[in-house]
Amino acid sequence: MLIREATADDWPRIWPFWHRIVAAGETYTWDPDTPEDIARGLWTAPPKRVYVAEDGTGAVVGSAYVTPNYGGPAAGIANAGFMVDPEHGGRGIGRALAEHVLAAAKAGGYRGMVFNAVVETNPAVALWTSLGFTVLGTVPDAFEHPRHGRVGLHVMYRAL
Numbered sequence: 001m002l003i004r005e006a007t008a009d010d011w012p013r014i015w016p017f018w019h020r021i022v023a024a025g026e027t028y029t030w031d032p033d034t035p036e037d038i039a040r041g042l043w044t045a046p047p048k049r050v051y052v053a054e055d056g057t058g059a060v061v062g063s064a065y066v067t068p069n070y071g072g073p074a075a076g077i078a079n080a081g082f083m084v085d086p087e088h089g090g091r092g093i094g095r096a097l098a099e100h101v102l103a104a105a106k107a108g109g110y111r112g113m114v115f116n117a118v119v120e121t122n123p124a125v126a127l128w129t130s131l132g133f134t135v136l137g138t139v140p141d142a143f144e145h146p147r148h149g150r151v152g153l154h155v156m157y158r159a160l
Helices: 008-024 036-044 093-107 124-130
Strands: 002-005 049-054 060-068 077-084 112-119 134-145 149-159
Touching: 002 093, 008 036, 008 049, 008 060, 008 077, 036 060, 049 093, 060 093, 077 093, 093 124, 112 124, 112 134, 124 134, 124 149
Parallel strands: 077 112
Antiparallel strands: 002 049, 049 060, 060 077, 112 149, 134 149
């Protein structure tokens, strides 16, 4: 698998799984009906640094971004987003993207990374915990999950 910085030409290969994941309404707080032009901005607008994971055939099977979570004197704390095409899940793509983004964030001078709204039922919580993130707190009943009803949103953090 190759992980590289995304180019503008990658968006048409990201959009199908971005749309599928967000439309499912289970893991992201974005509107499930987000149109493509808005989605592109949410995922790729500067100052985000966007990456894609390609399989051996050159297909884009996942994407991630890193961006400052705050501005000004707190700009040393990063935020990130991750998506793996559901058709390619369970193959370590999410972990590889996470390790890549953590290394890129550290190399870029960030001191830590925070996730502001991790749906507590998201299977990725186990991945983040295994990579050293801790749950700082949970906003109870903050997310209307289509299968589980109201669930909490974790705030997770890891020093870099």
